[in-house]
Amino acid sequence: MNMNSTGRPTRADKTSSSKNAEIKSAALLPDEPLLFEIGGYEHSGVDLFEVEINDEFLGGFERKTSLDLPGLSEPECLRHYVRLSRLNMSIDAGIYPLGSCTMKHNPRLNEKIARLAGFADIHPLQPVSSVQGALEMIDELALWLMELTNTSAVSMSPKAGAHGELCGMMAIKAALEAKGQGHRSIVLVPDSAHGTNPATAAFLGYKVRSIPANKNGVVDVEAVIAALDDDVAAIMLTNPNTCGLFEPDVIKIADAVHDAGGYFYCDGANFNAIMGLVCPGDLGIDAMHINLHKTFSTPHGGGGPGAGPVVLSKALAPFAPVPFVKKSGSDLSLIEHVNDSDSFGRLTAFHGQIGMFTRSLAFMLSHGKDGITQVAYDAVLNANYVRVRLQKVFSLAFGDQACMHEVLFDDSFLKGTGVSTLDFAKAMIDEGFHPMTMYFPLVVSGAMLIEPTESESKKTLDYFCDKMLELANDAIAGNVDRFKQAPKYAPLARLDETLAARQPKLKWTKS
Amino acid sequence: MRYLPHSNIEREQMLKAIGVNEIDELFKVVPASVYKKKSFELPNHSPEFLVQAKLEAMANKNLCAANSAFFIGGGAYRHHVPASVDHLIQRSEWLTAYTPYQPEISQGTLQALFEFQTQVANLMAMDVANASMYDGSTATAEAALMARRITRKKKIILSSSLHPQYKDVVKTYLNDDGKSEGDLICLPDSEDNKGNISSLIDENTAAIIVQTPDFYGHLRDVKSLAEAAHAQGALLIVVITEIISLGLLEAPGSMGADIVVAEGQSLGNPLNYGGPFLGLMATRQKYVRQLPGRLCGETIDANGKRGYVLTLSTREQHIRREKATSNICTNAGLCSLAFSIHLSLLGQKGFVKLARLNHARAIAMVKTLEKIEGVELLNKTFFNEVTLRLSKPANEVVEALAKKNILCGIPVSRLVPNEPRLENLLVLAATELTTDQDIKILASSLAKELS
Known part of the structure; x- marks a missing residue:
């Protein structure tokens, strides 16, 4: 069987013949051809005036290469993209319990606010005097983020969580260099971390030193102390971690890292579990990104755009990138250059993901501080409810302990059944669910990481758990076909990822 | 609650x-x-209703483009986005789906990405495009790193007329201020491409990075730059901030570019005060395994039916961790969908018309403005954006005209401060939305301001 390096099969094996059941209605589950197969080179869905132009200012650089871009009339276009959309699972259609992804409800007020002309139809380089309301919006969001984390600085411009990691780690690097500690070359990363953490450290030229999780799924302060030396620049620790557990030694770890002259980068992907209850600033963090598209409900949009503002400790604040908003009295200004300062530079043109800021601020104002605390409570309540309902049959990765916003099972309950985590996930599709995160984190075999979020009702969770137990019992009872042939009730059967990677076909060409 | x-x-x-x-x-x-x-x-x-009222009050304090005579470009352009684009991207199935990790129930997103990659590759006349980056500036920095991986050489040379903020992002990503004689050479900001970039290329050069139309609006001779780079084993990275230009101007892939990066905002996406936007990135087939970001590829399912998956993920952080090509773990999904829908509506016929219309509006703007006393047009070539040298500092003019609801462009000094020779330069753009009336209002106010 073909597998990737995380142990996940990448093509169906011989026993999983996976035939689609003949249940589909061509109208509801369309086979939609490619745009290039239905569009026409003479077709267009936009009316524009024809103009005569001469080549006076074109310098001989006119395009001679064909564009090969077919067009669609408006009705054809609507139909193409509506038909394609029906092939997607979405939060609005059902529970989407991807662990560490926080697939919560995306309020539609957010969408309305982001589209107000006063936010959507303003240019990033128009005079600052003409966008005071936009700066006020950014400043207010920054205030919420600092207040909820109990920190005194925030860099708003990072465009996604991984971009925020770059921001925080660049600030750490700059701070070390300013202290004459630029020789430090190691970053400690627990082996349960998101892949972006080691990738970020390596991006900045650091060597990664892995810290193992202990038998309880968390990092021991002793393991950190053993790994610390004069060469360690920082630790990148996710808290709550990707096993769904709060790191109980986090304060001791922060102290140990600081005592050794390093900094503490916290991956804030899982802030949803603790916001309003625990302030990361009180835990001793120096930098933490906040995924607005997770915790603060901006839509995932099929893979972005995200937004990853980074809160910073007093020690790192001077090294923050430009731009930032400065308030003096009621006047707001935008600092776009800093001469002779410690700022490490600029991470993006313009000022960040403004359209995500408006959405997040709408979410925060809607919930308020009382609601935000309730969000964390309900997220944790829901994950623990799923845990206790499933743990009689499913195998908890780290024993019977309360979890935070997500619960991690391994595949030991499937041992000997012939059913893999992948098979199980595909069978969930046939029950109407988006599968949980699978094969991550890498610290347990066949990981199943379930994050229901606060958006799911008790009824939904009960139905989900009933079906999950039914599937697990079926696997244990030896009804393997249901899993190997899954998904039967999806637009396509299992896809051959091995073929896709061996003979990459990355664009349409005329055959 | x-x-x-x-x-x-x-x-x-x-x-x-x-x-x-x-x-x-x-x-x-x-x-x-x-x-x-x-x-x-x-x-x-x-x-x-109270949340809405509070945020509306903030929005109402801003002077939006629709309420002004509007001429700002510089990497973010105001174009008409057809109503159906925004309607479609707000469908739940697009808006509230995650990254397509379960391909059987994400074929909508995956097929749309495959179509997007094809559109981008065809626009640029390149072999392969990825599923998008954060924006044009970060894509430019990633291209510099990619060139270093491909060539195993270090030296990167930035053209003098690359967007100043793009330069800053490259410097930051490369952790090099470009001031010392090191691995990053930044030619000083210049409105007329001062500094012969070709003469700086040597056997240690990984890539030169050139924007066309450049920040000041000039069209650059990409072909001769490609020849100069290739003669020394270096790559040519072409940056495009106004993607509409490719409806009228030759594709970088046909002129020898090895990596093309662009800001895609002009199609499908509003100004949004600068974000979210989408970065486009394309390259030659032989470099595909060094390309950062997501890629979608065609395959078959267990029944032999055509389908799409995320592929070549052995380049990516979730598999390779510290050995990944980049730490990027997302694309600009919904923005790239909007781009793709808008381009599907245009088709090549509409896209070419749109490009011609933009150029025609810019010509109309230029012909009117260059008659004004105190205005000197610096461009011999342009697409929809030009640089004027005014008889007084441009930032004073911009501030004064903004008070009259005229957003007349970007004073170069905003992006490159403390450079007296750039102080009087104004970069301004026209698009299909620029009316004769807008140009008339600008011309009369500008004439008054400069008199």
Whole structure:
């Protein structure tokens, strides 16, 4: 069987013949051809005036290469993209319990606010005097983020969580260099971390030193102390971690890292579990990104755009990138250059993901501080409810302990059944669910990481758990076909990822 | 709390099922010294209409483009986005789906990405494009790193007329201020491409990075730059901030570019005060395994039916961790969908018309403005954006005209401060939305301001 390096099969094996059941209605589950197969080179869905132009200012650089871009009339276009959309699972259609992804409800007020002309139809380089309301919006969001984390600085411009990691780690690097500690070359990363953490450290030229999780799924302060030396620049620790557990030694770890002259980068992907209850600033963090598209409900949009503002400790604040908003009295200004300062530079043109800021601020104002605390409570309540309902049959990765916003099972309950985590996930599709995160984190075999979020009702969770137990019992009872042939009730059967990677076909060409 | 489904009775039932008396017991692992210690100085929850009113009040303080005579470009352009684009991207199935990790139930997103990659590759006349980056500036920095990986050489040379903020992002990503004689050479900002980039290329050069139309609006001779780079084994990276230009101007892939990066905002996406936008990135087939970011590829399912998956993920951080080509773990999904829908509506016929219309509006603007005393046009070539040298500092003119609801362009000094020779330069753009009336208003106010 073909597998990737995380142990996940990448093509169906011989026993999983996976035939689609003949249940589909061509109208509801369309086979939609490619745009290039239905569009026409003479077709267009936009009316524009024809103009005569001469080549006076074109310098001989006119395009001679064909564009090969077919067009669609408006009705054809609507139909193409509506038909394609029906092939997607979405939060609005059902529970989407991807662990560490926080697939919560995306309020539609957010969408309305982001589209107000006063936010959507303003240019990033128009005079600052003409966008005071936009700066006020950014400043207010920054205030919420600092207040909820109990920190005194925030860099708003990072465009996604991984971009925020770059921001925080660049600030750490700059701070070390300013202290004459630029020789430090190691970053400690627990082996349960998101892949972006080691990738970020390596991006900045650091060597990664892995810290193992202990038998309880968390990092021991002793393991950190053993790994610390004069060469360690920082630790990148996710808290709550990707096993769904709060790191109980986090304060001791922060102290140990600081005592050794390093900094503490916290991956804030899982802030949803603790916001309003625990302030990361009180835990001793120096930098933490906040995924607005997770915790603060901006839509995932099929893979972005995200937004990853980074809160910073007093020690790192001077090294923050430009731009930032400065308030003096009621006047707001935008600092776009800093001469002779410690700022490490600029991470993006313009000022960040403004359209995500408006959405997040709408979410925060809607919930308020009382609601935000309730969000964390309900997220944790829901994950623990799923845990206790499933743990009689499913195998908890780290024993019977309360979890935070997500619960991690391994595949030991499937041992000997012939059913893999992948098979199980595909069978969930046939029950109407988006599968949980699978094969991550890498610290347990066949990981199943379930994050229901606060958006799911008790009824939904009960139905989900009933079906999950039914599937697990079926696997244990030896009804393997249901899993190997899954998904039967999806637009396509299992896809051959091995073929896709061996003979990459990355664009349409005329055959 | 309208977004939270549980009643308090249900919460009690669930706590009981879990075996705890109150919710705080689930947090007992949190050190007591930091649990629920801070009383937040923030308001409580609020009904929808009050939240809307508060944010509308902020929005109303901004002068939006629609309420002004508008001429700003510089990497973000105001174009008409057809109504159906925004309608489609707000469908739940697009808006509220995640990254397509389960391809069987994500074929909509995957097929749309495959179509997007094809559109981008064809626009640029390149072999392969990825599924998008954060924006044009970060894509430019990633291209510099990619060139270093491909060539195993270090030196990167940035053209003098690359967007100044793009330069800053490259410097930051490369952790090199470009001031010393090191691995990054930044030619000083210049409105007329001063500094012969070709003469700086040597056998240690990984790539030169050139924008066309450049920040000042000039069209650059990409072909001769490609020849100069290739003669020394270096790559040519072409940057495009106004993607509409490719409807009228030759594709970089046909002129020898090895990597093309662009800002895609002009199609499908509003100005949004600068984000979210989408970065486009394309390259030659032979370099595909060094390309950062997501890629979607065609395959078949277990029944032999055509389908799409994310592929070549052995380049990516979730598989390769510290050995990945980049730490990027997302694309600009919804923005790239909007781009793709807009381009599908245009088709090549509409796209070419749109490009010609933009150029025609810019010519109309230029012909009017160059008659004004105190205005000197610096461009011999342009697409829809030009640089004027005014008889006084451009930032003073911009501020004065903004008070009359005229957003007349970008003073170069905003992006490159403390350079007296650039102080009087104004970069301004026209698009299909620029009316004769807008140009007339600008011309008369500008004439008054400069007289």
